[in-house]
Amino acid sequence: MPLPVLPEKQAFGNKEVLFLQDRTFYLQRYLRKMARFDFILESQEFQLFSRPQGLNVQKALEKLMPMSTAQKFERLQNITNIDLMAYDLMKKEQNTNKITEFLMFHKAVEPLLNKIKGQTA
Secondary structure (H helix, E strand, O other): OOOOOOOOOOOOOOOOHHHHHHHHHHHHHHHHHHOOOHHHHOOHHHHHHHOOOOOOHHHHHHOOOOOOHHHHHHHHHHHHOOOHHHOOHHHHHHHHHHHHHHHHHHHHHHHHHHHHHHHHO
């Protein structure tokens, strides 16, 4: 389940009108895409973010009780509707191998891509 990517911030020129208009547009688009997921809309974190009591959302989020690993696992399991009893260990092993192969490929190719990027810049 791919989640949308939050638009990037800008360290310099972040007060320019054009940048602010673009960022506002992309943030609104981001929130509309996030609104497609009920589990996000119903989460306590999103509720605090979208309806802050006061101005400091960060402080409000820090006051939330931290979730245990079991609570996080249960939330993820409910969101994704994973049935652990149907989980195939052979398929897990195959997927683990594919991920390992990809990581090795990425590790080998990344320096080459960075070199090409440096030459074109």
